[in-house]
Amino acid sequence: xxxxxxxxxxxxxxxxxxxxxxxxxxxxxxxxxxxxxxxxxxxxxxxxxxxxxxxxxxxxxxxxxxxxxxxxxxxxxxxxxxxxxxxxxxxxxxxxxxxxxxxxxxxxx
Amino acid sequence: xxxxxxxxxxxxxxxxxxxxxxxxxxxxxxxxxxxxxxxxxxxxxxxxxxxxxxxxxxxxxxxxxxxxxxxxxxxxxxxxxxxxxxxxxxxxxxxxxxxxxxxxxxxxxxxxx
Numbered sequence: 001x002x003x004x005x006x007x008x009x010x011x012x013x014x015x016x017x018x019x020x021x022x023x024x025x026x027x028x029x030x031x032x033x034x035x036x037x038x039x040x041x042x043x044x045x046x047x048x049x050x051x052x053x054x055x056x057x058x059x060x061x062x063x064x065x066x067x068x069x070x071x072x073x074x075x076x077x078x079x080x081x082x083x084x085x086x087x088x089x090x091x092x093x094x095x096x097x098x099x100x101x102x103x104x105x106x107x108x109x
Numbered sequence: 110x111x112x113x114x115x116x117x118x119x120x121x122x123x124x125x126x127x128x129x130x131x132x133x134x135x136x137x138x139x140x141x142x143x144x145x146x147x148x149x150x151x152x153x154x155x156x157x158x159x160x161x162x163x164x165x166x167x168x169x170x171x172x173x174x175x176x177x178x179x180x181x182x183x184x185x186x187x188x189x190x191x192x193x194x195x196x197x198x199x200x201x202x203x204x205x206x207x208x209x210x211x212x213x214x215x216x217x218x219x220x221x222x
Binding site: 004096102 | 151153155199209210211213214215
């Protein structure tokens with residue numbers, strides 16, 4: 001079957017760094033996506049990885065290891081506005097996104 | 110630039126009543142269109158997707174249906190709502206090729222009483 005696993009909740013301190021892990025098992029693979037979703041709002045796209053390695057975009061970076069079926073999202077210099085859920089999604093061989101349940105990130109001052 | 114809108118944002122409906130959620134996309138042509146449902150603390154569940162006018166694929170058998178009467182219009186309907194239909198409904202669009210990220214509408218929160 002197809003499965004995406006990510007922690008349910010994480011807590012971090014303002015100004016610190018946090019890493020949110022995601023493991024995936026999908027029928028085929030056409031890329032790994034990370035989305036941010038604030039409470040009561042729609043998800044917004046953060047990053048896309050299709051090749052192994054690290055993609056950096058400002059304070060956010062995303063890493064992919066296809067051989068391990070593993071990705072992480074790294075958030076640096078955390079701000080209170082980063083409090084949100086972070087959704088990991090893998091695109092399968094049919095180009096459909098398989099979604100994780102999301103990781104709720106709580107930022108404390 | 111491309112935009113996507115869905116409405117209504119919030120609705121409270123009695124069990125057994127009909128439902129119609131509408132979604133429109135602007136600034137692009139021939140998009141893939143999606144309806145998702147998100148239950149509290151759960152991942153996004155794909156309900157329907159469409160690759161063209163009149164072409165609907167259903168992922169989950171249920172009492173919901175979808176239609177795409179125009180290229181950039183996607184409608185989610187039900188003839189009789191169930192309590193279990195409550196949730197946060199999201200419309201999204203994505204490019205056909207190359208396949209990439211999805212862009213979501215604002216969401217519609219449905220409460221069935």
